[in-house]
Amino acid sequence: xxxxxxxxxxxxxxxxxxxxxxxxxxxxxxxxxxxxxxxxxxxxxxxxxxxxxxxxxxxxxxxxxxxxxxxxxxxxxxxxxxxxxxxxxxxxxxxxxxxxxxxxxxxxxxxxxxxxxxxxxxxxxxxxxxxxxxxxxxxxxxxxxxxxxxxxxxxxxxxxxxxxxxxxxxxxxxxxxxxxxxxxxxxxxxxxxxxxxxxxxxxxxxxxxxxxxxxxxxxxxxxxxxxxxxxxxxxxxxxxxxxxxxxxxxxxxx
Amino acid sequence: xxxxxxxxxxxxxxxxxxxxxxxxxxxxxxxxxxxxxxxxxxxxxxxxxxxxxxxxxxxxxxxxxxxxxxxxxxxxxxxxxxxxxxxxxxxxxxxxxxxxxxxxxxxxxxxxxxxxxxxxxxxxxxxxxxxxxxxxxxxxxxxxxxxxxxxxxxxxxxxxxxxxxxxxxxxxxxxxxxxxxxxxxxxxxxxxxxxxxxxxxxxxxxxxxxxxxxxxxxxxxxxxxxxxxxxxxxxxxxxxxxxxxxxxxxxxxx
Numbered sequence: 001x002x003x004x005x006x007x008x009x010x011x012x013x014x015x016x017x018x019x020x021x022x023x024x025x026x027x028x029x030x031x032x033x034x035x036x037x038x039x040x041x042x043x044x045x046x047x048x049x050x051x052x053x054x055x056x057x058x059x060x061x062x063x064x065x066x067x068x069x070x071x072x073x074x075x076x077x078x079x080x081x082x083x084x085x086x087x088x089x090x091x092x093x094x095x096x097x098x099x100x101x102x103x104x105x106x107x108x109x110x111x112x113x114x115x116x117x118x119x120x121x122x123x124x125x126x127x128x129x130x131x132x133x134x135x136x137x138x139x140x141x142x143x144x145x146x147x148x149x150x151x152x153x154x155x156x157x158x159x160x161x162x163x164x165x166x167x168x169x170x171x172x173x174x175x176x177x178x179x180x181x182x183x184x185x186x187x188x189x190x191x192x193x194x195x196x197x198x199x200x201x202x203x204x205x206x207x208x209x210x211x212x213x214x215x216x217x218x219x220x221x222x223x224x225x226x227x228x229x230x231x232x233x234x235x236x237x238x239x240x241x242x243x244x245x246x247x248x249x250x251x252x253x254x
Numbered sequence: 255x256x257x258x259x260x261x262x263x264x265x266x267x268x269x270x271x272x273x274x275x276x277x278x279x280x281x282x283x284x285x286x287x288x289x290x291x292x293x294x295x296x297x298x299x300x301x302x303x304x305x306x307x308x309x310x311x312x313x314x315x316x317x318x319x320x321x322x323x324x325x326x327x328x329x330x331x332x333x334x335x336x337x338x339x340x341x342x343x344x345x346x347x348x349x350x351x352x353x354x355x356x357x358x359x360x361x362x363x364x365x366x367x368x369x370x371x372x373x374x375x376x377x378x379x380x381x382x383x384x385x386x387x388x389x390x391x392x393x394x395x396x397x398x399x400x401x402x403x404x405x406x407x408x409x410x411x412x413x414x415x416x417x418x419x420x421x422x423x424x425x426x427x428x429x430x431x432x433x434x435x436x437x438x439x440x441x442x443x444x445x446x447x448x449x450x451x452x453x454x455x456x457x458x459x460x461x462x463x464x465x466x467x468x469x470x471x472x473x474x475x476x477x478x479x480x481x482x483x484x485x486x487x488x489x490x491x492x493x494x495x496x497x498x499x500x501x502x503x504x505x506x507x508x
Contacts, residue, residue, distance in 0.1 A: 011466075068475055090468060090476040109448055110466055114459060121447045149444075158438045161480050162431040166445050167452045168467030169496045170424045175461035177416040184412050190362060190403075191420050192457065193375045197364055198421045199453035203446065205368060207429035212265075212364055213422030214344060221322055222344040226415050234499045241495060242423045245488045249429075
């Protein structure tokens, strides 16, 4: 049995909680959260606390709080030489206080409160200062995912950067699409099959093979029309920048 | 039986061909293509030609060629008063020669030669100059899709513009993600579950609700780190522009 305490109960930790609490190999000993009042626990057997002095004994302490709070929070913990990990894609392992053994348990996925996730396919990136801790993280990860990989903080940074492009920025493109349609009272639903197919395509094709559109084929007339349809502002700037890059990359001269 | 002739045999028309040729309500009479040699037809019963003077009689002629060639090609057709449509998202109905009855049959999807598509969920946007032609297009559309909608050329332009954002530009973000990982010998596969989940999320959440990440929460430290990881160049420019926009939109001040 791996004994786990969750420190913080935001998006990542609450989804991890849901995934781990029914695993026979895992025992969730406790959840600590500063805003205790925000938690409504249907799990009678699990202890919830907002008192940092009452955190219980565990094999792994999983911190799930905003990146910029990890360092001071880990310093404020009242125990030493325990195994403390964080779940952040953006923060390195060494932001954690060195008074405890350190590690990372980063599920590479986008989490929203309103939506459940299936961890099975989600890569879980792990790192630890020593090999026995790393083994423990691997064991924990494998209870929920088929893809547990060891990765250094340095490489994880790149992975997180790439994730920002393919998730955060992509989602903002969806937002722009929805705003364009909204102005003409067209339903956003019209774009959903295209959005799904765009994502599905790269299961089998590389993004290069999957690329289509006026910018790729340097269709100047369509590009000009689109630029004219867009009012001066941020969306037009993005359109121009993407078009320039696609043009340079695929560069068919007319 | 709706008799159809395909004019051009690129991505869109060849996928439409595959979807329509087995429908009992549709008879594909002929396929015309200038580069006849490029076509290898396993369909013995269907006539293929590269001779514009030998195009056969049909109820609907479907043009599937590059946008900027539609106008002159439709002018070069040697018949009149027939019903001729194009499949382009970017071109208006009136780019077609007025010597024939005009229409649009635009499947809102991304097509690649290497990948089959299921038309059932794909919105098919139709337009025609008269109501009986429109009815015919609706009937044709409904043989392959559950979502046939009438839409004006003007609104279709906006739809196509939105499609460029959510497909072409999104796919380029995948490309950037893959380039970032490639430099560190990390497999692009790591990002695929995230990419699928990003697309799946907006089935139930609005893009606004689904948005996450350092730019949204104005996490200056992570943003700065990412900008430092990116060399001067196009990717960095895109990162900065997206971050600025997300920041302005979700604008949490620190």
